[in-house]
Amino acid sequence: MxxxxxxxxxxxxxxxxxxxxxxxxxxxxxxxxxxxxxxxxxxxxxxxxxxxxxxxxxxxxxxxxxxxxxxxxxxxxxxxxxxxxxxxxxxxxxxxxxxxxxxxxxxxxxxxxxxxxxxxxxxxxxxxxxxxxxxxxxxxxxxxxxxxxxxxxxxxxxxxxxxxxxxxxxxxxxxxxxxxxxxxxxxxxxxxxxGKIFRKNIFISAQRRVSNGHLQLKAFLHRYKGESGIIYVSSRKKAEELSSYLNSNGYRSLAYHAGLPQHVREQNFKIFVNDKVNIMVATIAFGMGIDKSDIRFVVHMSLPKSLENYYQEIGRAGRDGEDAEALLLFNAGDIAQHKKFLEELAQSEYKEHLSQKIDTLYKYATSEVCFHQQIAAFFDDAIDECVDRCDNCLNLKEERRNITKEAQMLLSTVYKTEQNFGKNYIIDILRGSKEQKLLNNGADKLSVYGIGVHLAKKEWFVILERLLELKILLLGEFSTLKLTQEAAEILRGKKELFIKASRLEINIKEKRVKQEASYDVDTELFEQLRTLRASIAAELKVPAYIIFSDKVLKNIAAAKPHDKESMLAVSGVGEKKFEQFGEQFLESILST
Known part of the structure; x- marks a missing residue:
């Protein structure tokens, strides 16, 4: 039944x-x-x-x-x-x-x-x-x-x-x-x-943003000409500016943000879901549950507010089960901007909670751990491996730098300060800071004082984050740094430690998604069926994906049904849909 x-x-x-x-x-x-x-x-x-x-x-x-x-x-x-x-x-x-x-x-x-x-x-x-x-x-x-x-x-x-x-x-x-x-x-x-958190049809990548990120975005979009996608930005002004930039570069886009009148937002939404434009450049006002199944990519031009936001937003790609891609462009300035907004909020018990969400997302973006595994862990789930469905796993052979010596310096400093201090204090000792708090505590008398001046403060932060993600260091009460058994092995020289070179320097590369074709699709027939679908959708004044999703059209283009029985055997085609549209699609297939 x-x-x-x-x-x-x-x-x-x-x-x-x-x-x-x-x-x-x-x-x-x-x-x-x-x-x-x-x-x-x-x-x-x-x-x-x-x-x-x-x-x-x-x-x-x-x-x-x-x-x-x-x-x-x-x-x-x-x-x-x-x-x-x-x-x-x-x-x-x-x-x-x-x-x-x-x-x-x-x-x-x-x-x-x-x-x-x-x-x-x-x-x-x-x-x-x-x-x-x-x-x-x-x-x-x-x-x-x-x-x-x-x-x-x-x-x-x-x-x-x-x-x-x-x-x-x-x-x-x-x-x-x-x-x-x-x-x-x-x-x-x-x-x-x-259900399992893992969305294996979505390839996830992250890059440090250079300037406004427009050149990186263009390199990315070059692979998605004519495909539907969403680009998230942090402000109304950026939505308007980026949409204008894309349109001047041959793309069809619209802006969507809370500053637009309600009727304009609704109109832009309809234009996008009806495939009159390919790209929506949006703030978070472009909200939950966008029911458009053929979105092939989601790009974030800066860090969202939380990993929950990020996961929900990238989830708008590939709802039809076909391959899709999520690109995150970010830099440390995004953190500062989010924290500034937090400070402007009225005092509340959730301010620290929100601040931790921002920090969690930055750690996610900069980590070498599989992106899919990090998301799963955040939502109390686990996956074994993503099989090259993220940047970190696809590029395991990327140039790596040995940071064993720097790790020993940092871990020694934590040890000599009796594991009583947090990140900034430890890094200030390494860099020989003249902060009065350090001098009052006699930190300048320690053997580790000033031994890390060869690295910038932000580089030490990256190394420290690497130690935390590998659980060589743990955060204790009041965010103090604590040593683990693995730390002892590093200090004794029994274990070496490496980090991706790109984490210590800006290193932009174009990433390719590993495409997986599980069946032979007649691409010419697929495009023919898309054209027919568009004309039916326009006549009925509904979004094209409501007629049939791209995935179902690919199933049809692969199976090439010749009658009602073979059409109903195609996954995604039921009696209801056949009654409404089946004969038109069969006629189109048989005419080729």
Whole structure:
């Protein structure tokens, strides 16, 4: 029954990781928290059960653009869905409510702001609600990167609807955030499903930014002519400037930021998802859950605020499962800028928490450890290896510098100061600083005082970070540096230590993504099918990927079906889609 419905409505022959367990939980009326990476298929876990159950599903979603996207996708599959938002008139909203009451709707999307008032609660009491869905559930947590007060109030759903199951979904959740979601939503005996963090179709690279990074960006984009991508920048001004620069260099881009009028933002969003431009240059205002499956790259022109932000933003690439790439351009100035903004905040208990998030991301960018492994560890997960799907693993043979001597100097200084001080103090001793605090403590009398003047302060910081990431040093209470057993081996000369030369000097290289083709695609036919898809999408006024994703078009171009039966055998083509578009695509294939 489940598999039949899966093929009929969504065209899939089998479930993906954890989807079937999630569907079973929903069908059995159990509360659910599902943590699955972007592109992992979370929406199917609640959409499929709804189509198999009586009643209406209420979906709480944080953004109007996201709700519009999801409603459009469901309608394109001839599934009845609608949304109520602040952009609608009273009469429009009332008409939607009446459709819900008459049983015409299977899905009703609401914002948390709309839900958190008594009149909406009273309206919902009159509906046959099978279950609630909380999308982007991490917004409920004060420890998360997108905390929203109106999400925190969603705990009242349990009070008002004590017998209605609640299913929460997110792509990003640390242990703290997960505990917050379970507690605040008051989930009862929930099934907790957590997928693997590893997005193996995304190649991750990081480079130290030279000047404004425009030349590095051009070298990167040269490989993605005509492909869809998002470029994140740190300010409205930079969004406008970079979009203008790209357009003058032959690319088609638009800017997106909070300073634009609402109708312009919505227009630019539609132009992008409908493939009228390839690149969106955006601030973080270009928010969660962008449901465009064929984004081939995401570039950050500077460090985001946190690893959660970064992971969610790069997750917008490759949602169709095809190869995609994430490039991070950064320098130490990004840290200073973020810290400056923090200082301007009112004093709060979260300021130190936010500061640590910034430091964590900088360590991530500068580390030699596999980028995918670092992300997994941050989200309390683990992977063995990324098989050359990141810069650090692909370039293990990059020129390396022996820093054993410098490491011994640094570790000796930690030892001689009795492991009682932090990074800056230790480096100041090595460089022979005249800081009064050092002199008062008699640091200038130590044998290690001034032995490291041959390196700049920033170089010592890089070496120190290398020792921390290898766990030769640990951070103790009040960020004091502590020696481990591995430190003793370095000090005794029993072990050598190396670092990538590029970490101690700016060394820009163009990185190539390892492309993996698992099947033979007729590229000429693929482009022909893309053209047909674009014309159908324009006629129906929906984004092209709602007709068929790039991945499905490649499946079709590889299989070259000749009739309905062979078309339905293609992964991603179901009865619903064939009824709507199958004959047109078959005609196009048979005409070649």
């Amino acid at each position: 489940k598999l039949q419905a899966l093929k009929h409505y969504f065209g899939h022959n089998s479930f993906r990781e954890l989807q079937e367990e999630g569907v079973d939980a929903v069908l059995s009326g159990r509360d659910l928290l599902m943590i699955l990476p972007t592109g992992g298929g979370k929406s199917l876990v609640y959409q499929l059960p709804t189509l198999m159950m009586e009643g209406i599903t209420i979906v709480i979603s944080p953004l109007i653009a996201l709700m519009q996207d999801q409603v459009a996708a469901l309608r394109a599959q001839q599934i009845s869905a609608d949304m109520i938002s602040s952009a609608q008139t009273y009469d429009e909203a009332n008409g939607i409510i009446q459709r819900a009451y008459s049983g015409e709707l299977k899905f009703l999307y609401l914002s948390p702001e709309r839900l958190n008032n008594n009149s909406t609660i009273e309206i919902l009491r009159g509906l046959n609600i099978n279950f609630f869905v909380i999308d982007e559930a991490h917004c409920i947590s004060q420890w998360g990167h997108e905390f929203r007060d109106d999400y925190r109030a969603l705990g009242m759903l349990r009070s008002n609807f004590p017998h209605t199951p609640i299913c929460a979904f997110t792509a990003t959740s640390t242990e703290h955030v997960t505990e917050d979601i379970l507690r605040e939503l008051r989930l009862e005996n929930p099934l907790l499903l957590k």
